[in-house]
Amino acid sequence: MNERKNIPRDGWRRIRGLTRKETLQVLRDPSNLVVAVVLPLILLFLFGYGVTFDPRRFDIGLVVEQPTPESGSFSAALANSPFFGIETARDRRAFEADLIAGDIKGIVVLPADFADRAYRGNTAPIQVIVDGGDPNTAELIRTYVQLLWANWLQQESISRSLPLLPALVNVEPRIWFNPEVSSRNYLVPGSVAIILMLIGALLTALVVAREWERGTMEALLATPIGIVELLIGKLAPYFALGMISMLISVATAVFLFGVPFRGSVILLGLVSALFMLAALGQGLFISTLARNQLVAAQVSIMSAFLPAFYFSNFVFEIDSMPFALQLVSYAVPARYYVSSLQTLFLAGDVPSVILTDIAGLIAIAGGFILLTALATRTRLD
């Protein structure tokens, strides 16, 4: 009778014992700290400083066939633009070799009749030659030159008190949420998701597989510990570790990279905790099926880390993927988490987005934990 009464307390003691053991193991194995602290910082620095999708400065050749005040004024506009580095010549042949060699990214030609045709408005007076082998750059240069041209034309009209030329489309871009259009502002929050996925899925998969490999799981299962206790005892330390690296990453993002944070910290904690549970659940599930570390590592990289990278809107836009792949992305927890992170950082608390993401994360986390509980047995076969 007395023994029965003690059962819940025994359970908690077992969880505590297991948690303490896991914590000691985490602290003693430097590779865990590398994954939890050093790796997030490396990823953040990589995405913060190294990778950018922002416009760069292009070196182009400018050919002015007949110098006139007009061509001089347009050359100045080009040279003053932050996007172009200019070298000038009288003949386009001077630049052909450079373009082929890739030393310059394009050639802008102002023909001899530039001044005459400039104000006529219907035919393009300038020629842009770009390297089609690098279509992104080619497209960017084309667009920039066009915008510059439209801008210059207006300025000219005003300064010469000429009637304003009818602009065909008057584009006035206004960018919400990320006014600087700095890719760092969405890459850095996104990388938090990748980091947590690594800790949650990869690390957890490895530590459970390690117990099987070293034969300690057998000894553990021969003690009175139950499934739920085992799961909690295993999850708790890695949950804490994941949350610590989340805090480190967010602090680095905000204070070092100056990424704005406009949402509430409580929501960030909630969404992160749910995402962490989903990742841990996936890791545990993998490790219950793969009882050796090599297989566990391969499976978790293939099924957790890479999908988090590809199907989360982090780098690759889901909307531009084929429909089938878009469907796949719904099963990837990082999709919801990246969406919440980008919203919380750049837009603030947007209930419709965050609530949808929370629902998605709960479904996935619950699914994995349930699968794990079903797949884990307190027997060896």
Next chain:
Amino acid sequence: MSEELVRIDAVSKRFGKNGPIALTRLSASFFGGHVTGLAGPDGAGKTTLLRLIAGLLKADEGALDVCGHDTLRAQGDIKRDVAYMPQRFGLYEDLTVIENLHLYADLRSVTGGARTDTIERLLRFTALEPFTARLAGALSGGMKQKLGLACALIKKPRLLLLDEPSVGVDPISRRELWRMVYELVDQGIGVIWSTAYLDEAERCKTVLLLSEGKLIYQGAPETLTQSVAERTFLVADITGDKRAVLTRALDAPQVLDGVIQGDAVRLVLKEGEKAPNADVLQAGPAANVISTPPRFEDAFMARVGGGAKGASPFAGAPKHGADNDEIVVEADALTKRFGDFTAADRISFAVRRGEIFGLIGPNGAGKSTTFKMLCGLLKPSAGAARVAGLDLAKAPGKARARLGYMAQKFSLYGDLSVRQNLNFFAGVYGLSNAARKGAIARMIETFDLESYLNTNAGSLPLGYKQRLALACAVMHDPDVLFLDEPTSGVDPRTRREFWGHINAMVSRGVTIMVTTHFLDEAEYCDRMALIYRGRAITSGAPDALKRRAASSKNQNPTLEDAFIALVEDFDRKEAA
């Protein structure tokens, strides 16, 4: 009669639908208050049976009753009453001794004052008090095993299951473990000790012998041993080749089983037969056949119908001239340092052609390091290793072409067929096309592999696996064959067959180097060096070592007794 703790009723277990059968309709009982040995070779089903008793596996058929609980319905109760030490002790190597103990105390709900007392008592019991802050991974094999035992005993169980507790443990620690287990038994705990070593099973009060998932004997070991009483003999004082005497003895119709035992040949006769005459065996003028007390292993062999008969197919014309004094393997003050740690310290010995030479010693003593330097796999820090007169440091390739190597647990490719394995190894040795064909054909013929050519190596019967591994190691006709624990965990029958092949090779002039911590295997050696703490502390023939350890208390020491005495002697001198 003490209480019945485990009753097993027609239990069968198979892994997967078409997987291997681990146990077939096994019925047995285990009782409290004494040690029951669970003996049998690797793969006999020992671990499966222990896991079934611990409630870690589910039987396909039949029922198990453990401490009054059904293993299927009352898993929780069983886990409270039964302590289980798995093969690798279940320790966390990155936790300290005391942390491991506290973890298991938490898991088994040992709290408060009882916890402090128990841990203190167990530390004293296992003599681990000075090492509480050491990481379990940094303990020696013997200490790990004691800690594993302490963790299993944190809450006094009714039944203690030990799965091959003496594997990888030196004889001294093994003896201490037995002392501890006897103490537990005195407290009324039932102990099941599984082992592949028959000499260990012999020490248990009752023993269950398993073979291929079937129970072949249950009862007191003495009863089985007595079944071959008056049927065991030694052919002593042999002049000439003792291995040839053994071959002739095995061919004699009245002999059931025979092995080399030191300088003598040990024989078990068929029931009602008379011992063969020493003259018939051509054992030399001084030889005589004397009666000797039976051993458990003799009875085991009789029970399974005896060993292989006569000469190994590998016997043949001598490979070299009769120049048996030529030194083939030589270690000259071999030293290997890893940082501050000296793994091998000025080890010297010389092995003549056609000798079987053993490096004997506990795990971590430096056997493997010495072995690897002799094979050219490790570069010595000082000293030299020579094989067939070639210095391994100067001409490693040439020297290695003269030696064959058979790793522990046969390094075959399990998912390649026998023929593919042979082809692969022929390629590795760089045999030319014609030579390769010839060598493979010769191996198939000598080892009788024809009927298995297209079978995957992984699914061969153990005896054939051994043959194939040996075939792969000797395909290039080496002068020296290195064997790394070739028959540990192998049943006595397969072991005899293996040594039959080896003896045949030796008679052809091949030199054999063996490392082992398994002293039964050491009996097959002509001479051996005892490696302990990186030093060769003594060397000589097995019988010479035994004689050196003989005392008034123990006039006929076994090789294990000799080993312990010599090591203790060394420790005393070191301490002085």
